[in-house]
Amino acid sequence: MKAALIGCGAIASRWVRSLLADGRIEIAALADPDQQAARALADRYELTPAFATTLDEALALAQVDVVVNLTPPDHHYRVSREALAHGLHVLTEKPLALNLPDALDLVHLARERGLLLAVMQNRGADPGFLAFRDTVRLGGRPPFAVAADALVTLPGPGFRRSQHLPVTTDLAVHAFDQVRTLITAPPTEVTCTETPTGFLASHSSIATITVRFADGSLFTYRGGYIFDSLLRTDANGNWWVEARGFAARWASNPADRHKTTEAEPPAYQRRITAMVDALHQPGIVPVPAAGNLGSIALLDAALQSAASRRSVPVPEVPDVRS
């Protein structure tokens, strides 16, 4: 199969490395309005793709089966929709879309057209975090009080410098994937604020998010892009869970971060391999992104809450299995 990669910024290297390691997908086109970024990516990995500035241009230059959407979050819906409307499978970086109606529209369109739609959820699928989830499920009984801090330093801010509410749209969505594995009751209400903290770094911003759940559980999150400091965490964050007679905490071990082997590749690479497996699955094409709609419902409510400065009910995710 052949792919067009749309967006050639920081995360594109990770995807190219993973797709090259997998070997089943040929990178036939690279599209980015920043042609220097596209050409630098091709040079780094000795690729010989067609170069384009937009998805449309890429599709005119190369025949592809799948679009890999690596654009900034506020472009995700439009790029993924255009690709699906062209009859192409879509693998996209998170978030699937910025609101639930757009995400549902993509899921419905993929279903209708019999196309794969898969979204990256590497933090919610981190093996260390899943082991922590198992500890919580075995040892604790809901309701839970869960807290997480993700204070992240970036080598370069990229799109985040101009993205509205960058922490909520880009970073908190990892935490939404993660907390949904810990607390399985439906979320009911979100309160979110995000405040630029330009005195730390030009793109710095800090968000606080509180989520209430139907079983009484509570999640409090503090996420931020910060100047490099002792407080920094990785994007997995540091987590605490308390329940009656139970407490547990988790932080990914920095020593393990780069300790990946061929037998145990990093979570994002395993997610990409699973997506490529699904592309090659005969019969009904799955829409794994449907399983991520719960995170987009939380994101939708968080963005509305930040804009309105009040608590917002979490929109109900309709049953999209049939």
Ligand SMILES: NC(=O)c1ccc[n+]([C@@H]2O[C@H](COP(=O)([O-])OP(=O)(O)OC[C@H]3O[C@@H](n4cnc5c(N)ncnc54)[C@H](O)[C@@H]3O)[C@@H](O)[C@H]2O)c1
């Ligand atoms: N899963 C993870 O752990 C993880 C980590 C980092 C980033 N991401 C996600 O990856 C995506 C990209 O992030 P990044 O860090 O690479 O950002 P970046 O700013 O470094 O790169 C984005 C690139 O997209 C290009 N672009 C913008 N609009 C475009 C369009 N319409 N068509 C084609 N290209 C366009 C920009 O010119 C830029 O080169 C974001 O959605 C982000 O949330 C995920």
